Amino acid sequence: MGDARPSGSERWPAGYRCALSVTIDVDGRYGEANYRPADDMYWISQTAYDPRGTERLLELLADRETFATFCWVGRAAVDHPMHVRSAVAAGHEIALHSWDHRPYNRMTPQEQRADMEQSLEALQRISGMTPVGHKTASWRYDEATHRVAQELGLLWVMDEPGGDLPYLIQPASTFPPLVQLPPSRWFDDYTLFVDHVLPPRHAFELWRDDLDVLRDEAGMMCLTLHPFVSGRPGPSRTLAWLLDYAIDLGDVWIDRADRMARWWSGNVGDVPDSV
Ligand SMILES: [Zn+2]
Numbered sequence: 001m002g003d004a005r006p007s008g009s010e011r012w013p014a015g016y017r018c019a020l021s022v023t024i025d026v027d028g029r030y031g032e033a034n035y036r037p038a039d040d041m042y043w044i045s046q047t048a049y050d051p052r053g054t055e056r057l058l059e060l061l062a063d064r065e066t067f068a069t070f071c072w073v074g075r076a077a078v079d080h081p082m083h084v085r086s087a088v089a090a091g092h093e094i095a096l097h098s099w100d101h102r103p104y105n106r107m108t109p110q111e112q113r114a115d116m117e118q119s120l121e122a123l124q125r126i127s128g129m130t131p132v133g134h135k136t137a138s139w140r141y142d143e144a145t146h147r148v149a150q151e152l153g154l155l156w157v158m159d160e161p162g163g164d165l166p167y168l169i170q171p172a173s174t175f176p177p178l179v180q181l182p183p184s185r186w187f188d189d190y191t192l193f194v195d196h197v198l199p200p201r202h203a204f205e206l207w208r209d210d211l212d213v214l215r216d217e218a219g220m221m222c223l224t225l226h227p228f229v230s231g232r233p234g235p236s237r238t239l240a241w242l243l244d245y246a247i248d249l250g251d252v253w254i255d256r257a258d259r260m261a262r263w264w265s266g267n268v269g270d271v272p273d274s275v
Pocket residue numbers: 025026027031097101137138
């Protein structure tokens with residue numbers, strides 16, 4: 001794919017060589033609770049840090065005047081609505097991340113639709129915004145997930161690491177295509193600080209090297225962070241250093257996922273059949 005793509009200088013808005021999307025998944029206690037035994041308080045209790053971590057990440061982003069996307073589990077938003085409103089007031093995007101973090105690939109299409117609708121309604125009511133993006137909890141999606149996202153009129157999803165650029169997908173030909181923004185488990189703080197406990201400096205070096213290559217290639221980096229992980233004191237430095245590094249480069253587009261998805265579908269796009 002890609003022969004008809006614009007060159008790097010035309011791929012992103014004028015003055016930018018690559019894109020860096022910071023997405024923060026606010027799972028509350030529901031992420032760990034779905035994957036651990038109900039009495040495993042050692043793990044589940046770690047997520048009690050989520051509200052404090054959210055505050056630290058909001059401060060870190062505000063200090064750098066950068067905008068991020070918060071993918072909010074519906075029940076976690078209901079638990080701490082003031083944090084949702086703080087994120088909106090600071091100019092960040094609010095996106096869907098399921099109602100209670102159950103894996104979609106174990107649900108029927110009807111259950112997935114009901115789950116997404118319930119999340120959409122709750123986030124709309126709390127934030128006053130209409131979410132246009134969705135990241136599937138734990139990336140456990142199936143062939144129905146993106147069709148449901150299309151039916152609900154969403155603009156973007158962030159589930160499939162199919163490259164270093166966004167691309168259009170259109171599982172249901174009767175609905176407009178979605179912009180698929182590429183995540184990666186190597187851009188996920190859970191991999192670096194939970195699965196493997198890296199020193200924050202090493203995590204920064206890893207992501208800086210990724211960003212350098214993607215900048216050379218006019219690519220896109222989509223970070224997936226969690227308040228109870230990257231919002232902790234040391235790991236928060238990794239994000240701070242990466243943002244400072246990217247800002248100093250002067251040509252990295254750091255913005256909300258919805259703006260990048262709109263740019264891509266309006267200015268670059270792809271014919272879905274060619275992907
Ligand atoms: Zn999650």
